Amino acid sequence: xxxxxxxxxxxxxxxxxxxxxxxxxxxxxxxxxxxxxxxxxxxxxxxxxxxxxxxxxxxxxxxxxxxxxxxxxxxxxxxxxxxxxxxxxxxxxxxxxxxxxxxxxxxxxxxxxxxxxxxxxxxxxxxxxxxxxxxxxxxxxxxxxxxxxxxxxxxxxxxxxxxxxxxxxxxxxxxxxxxxxxxxxxxxxxxxxxxxxxxxxxxxxxxxxxxxxxxxxxxxxxxxxxxxxxxxxxxxxxxxxxxxxxxxxxxxxxxxxxxxxxxxxxxxxxxxxxxxxxxxxxxxxxxxxxxxxxxxxxxxxxxxx
Amino acid sequence: xxxxxxxxxxxxxxxxxxxxxxxxxxxxxxxxxxxxxxxxxxxxxxxxxxxxxxxxxxxxxxxxxxxxxxxxxxxxxxxxxxxxxxxxxxxxxxxxxxxxxxxxxxxxxxxxxxxxxxxxxxxxxxxxxxxxxxxxxxxxxxxxxxxxxxxxxxxxxxxxxxxxxxxxxxxxxxxxxxxxxxxxxxxxxxxxxxxxxxxxxxxxxxxxxxxxxxxxxxxxxxxxxxxxxxxxxxxxxxxxxxxxxxxxxxxxxxxxxxxxxxxxxxxxxxxxxxxxxxxxxxxxxxxxxxxxxxxxxxxxxxxxx
Numbered sequence: 304x305x306x307x308x309x310x311x312x313x314x315x316x317x318x319x320x321x322x323x324x325x326x327x328x329x330x331x332x333x334x335x336x337x338x339x340x341x342x343x344x345x346x347x348x349x350x351x352x353x354x355x356x357x358x359x360x361x362x363x364x365x366x367x368x369x370x371x372x373x374x375x376x377x378x379x380x381x382x383x384x385x386x387x388x389x390x391x392x393x394x395x396x397x398x399x400x401x402x403x404x405x406x407x408x409x410x411x412x413x414x415x416x417x418x419x420x421x422x423x424x425x426x427x428x429x430x431x432x433x434x435x436x437x438x439x440x441x442x443x444x445x446x447x448x449x450x451x452x453x454x455x456x457x458x459x460x461x462x463x464x465x466x467x468x469x470x471x472x473x474x475x476x477x478x479x480x481x482x483x484x485x486x487x488x489x490x491x492x493x494x495x496x497x498x499x500x501x502x503x504x505x506x507x508x509x510x511x512x513x514x515x516x517x518x519x520x521x522x523x524x525x526x527x528x529x530x531x532x533x534x535x536x537x538x539x540x541x542x543x544x545x546x547x548x549x550x551x552x553x554x555x556x557x558x559x560x561x562x563x564x565x566x567x568x569x570x571x572x573x574x575x576x577x578x579x580x581x582x583x584x585x586x587x588x589x590x591x592x593x594x595x596x597x598x599x600x601x602x603x604x605x606x607x608x
Numbered sequence: 609x610x611x612x613x614x615x616x617x618x619x620x621x622x623x624x625x626x627x628x629x630x631x632x633x634x635x636x637x638x639x640x641x642x643x644x645x646x647x648x649x650x651x652x653x654x655x656x657x658x659x660x661x662x663x664x665x666x667x668x669x670x671x672x673x674x675x676x677x678x679x680x681x682x683x684x685x686x687x688x689x690x691x692x693x694x695x696x697x698x699x700x701x702x703x704x705x706x707x708x709x710x711x712x713x714x715x716x717x718x719x720x721x722x723x724x725x726x727x728x729x730x731x732x733x734x735x736x737x738x739x740x741x742x743x744x745x746x747x748x749x750x751x752x753x754x755x756x757x758x759x760x761x762x763x764x765x766x767x768x769x770x771x772x773x774x775x776x777x778x779x780x781x782x783x784x785x786x787x788x789x790x791x792x793x794x795x796x797x798x799x800x801x802x803x804x805x806x807x808x809x810x811x812x813x814x815x816x817x818x819x820x821x822x823x824x825x826x827x828x829x830x831x832x833x834x835x836x837x838x839x840x841x842x843x844x845x846x847x848x849x850x851x852x853x854x855x856x857x858x859x860x861x862x863x864x865x866x867x868x869x870x871x872x873x874x875x876x877x878x879x880x881x882x883x884x885x886x887x888x889x890x891x892x893x894x895x896x897x898x899x900x901x902x903x904x905x906x907x908x909x910x911x912x913x
Binding site: 389390391484485486487488491505507508509511517518519520521522525526527528529556559560562563590593594597598599600601602603604606607 | 694695696789790791792793796810812813814816822823824825826827830831832833834861864865867868895898899902903904905906907908909911912
C-alpha cells in the first residue's frame, strides 16, 4: 500500500548530556518518511528553503522517499534548537524559527492523491484538513497533534477527529484533550470523538493502543544509552504505517505488529543523532529487535492455556 | 513452599476523590499475607495493639494466614491516614502514628524458622537483618524498602542487599539508590549490589523485572476505576511470592508467571477499599484476568517465527 506523509522538514541543533550537533536533518515528515520507507515507498509533502542541502535530498531519495511534494521556497528552512537534560525526558527548547514553514500550505501532487495510508504529522489542524480535502478516499488516515493545537485550535482539531482513523498522541495530550486523568477513561472519550483507534505514546513506558478490538500494550525497549530522543515519536509512526503498508492488512493483528515495528524503529532511532542509526539499520537487525520485544513480555501459564 | 512475611499491620484512614473510610484494615504484612494466602499458607510476623479487632484476626485466619507470629502489645495499633488526589498517583499523608510499631522487633516463632520463601516488607533495614538472623537458610528472600531508609539507613540497607535474592522497589527508589536516571543502567548497578533479581514497580505503567536471565515487562491492567491504591505494591508482592510457592519453581518461567500473578492480584486490590475485593475474589476470576494480561501484550509476527 502507498504511504503519504505531510509535516515538517527541518534543521535541528541538538544538545544532549554527552554531545551536541548543529544543523542535523530533522522534522516530523523526515523522521516519519525515513522510517516508513524502510518498509514501503513513501511520498512526502513539506516545504524547505533555498538552504536545504542536496546531500539530504539524496539521502531521502536513495531511501525510496518520493520528493515530488517537497516544495522549495524562497527563504530558510524551518530551524529548531533544543537541549536535553540529564533526565532525557526533559527537553528545553532554545529556538523555533519557522522560516518558510510559517506560510506552508500543503499542495499534493496529482500522483499523491490516491495514497492509501496517510500520516498527518504534527501541523496546524487547518492544514491537516487541507491535506484530506485533496485526497481521494484513503484507506487509513493517522494523525498526530500537540498541546499548542489542543489549546489554540480545538475546533478544527475536534472536527479533524471525525475524519481520521488512528489518533497517535502522547499521554499528556490525551489527558489535555479530554480533561480525564485516567488513561483508559480518556481513551474511551477520544474513541467517542471519531477515530477507530488510539495509539498513546508514553516515552520510556512504551505504547498503549485502544480500539473496539481491545487494548494492546508494548513496552519501550530497555536501552542503557538513549543518545538523542529527537524524532522518536515520528519514527514510531513511520514504522507503524510502514508495517501496515508492507503487510497489506489493517486488522487487529496487523495493528499490533505495527505497534511493535514502530517501537523497534524508534528504539533504533534514539541510539544516535538524527537519522544516523536508521541509515545503517539492516532488516535482520530489525527482526532481531522484534524478537527482543516478543521476549520482553512473553510468559507461560499452564493454568490458562 | 512455605511463605513468611514480616511487616506492618495497621489501621488506615483513607480518603479518595469518591469516598472515604476510617480505620480500615491495612499495613504491608496484611496486604501481602492476604494476597499470598490465596495461593499457599502464609506465616505472618507483626505487632498490633490491644485495639486490634477480633474480626480482623478471624479474617486473616480464615484465609489461611498463620498468626502465631502476630504479637499483641500494650498500646494502640499502627495508624495511618492519607488522601489521594484526583491524580491517584499523588498521595498526601495526614498522619502516621507508629504506636506499638515504634518499638517493634520481629520475633520468629520456632515453627516459622524453616520458611522457604520470605518477604521482608518495608521496615527498617536493621529489623530486616534481625529477621534473617533468625532464619534457617530460606530458599528465597525478597525485600522492599523506601526512600526514608535509603536516605537514613543506607549502610544496613546496602549490607542487606548482599543477603537477599529479589529486591522489589519502585522506579523512584531505584534511581535514589543508584543516582542513575536511566532505569536499565540503575538495574545493572543494583544487581551488582547483591540481589539476583530486581522487580521494579511503576504504578500505572506496570512492572519490569531484571536479572541475568533478561528483562521482563508487564503492563498494569487498564482499569477505568482505580478506587483505592493503598496496598497495591504489597498485594503485588504477595501474589508474586504466592505464585512461586504454588508452582514450587524458582526459574525464569516461574518468576515471569509470578510477576503476572502479582500484577493481577494488585489490579483487583485497587478496585475496592482495603482487602474487600480480594475477599470476594475467585480463582476463576484470577485466571480470567491472567488471560487478560496475556492478551494485552500478545502479537504475532510471521517474519520472526
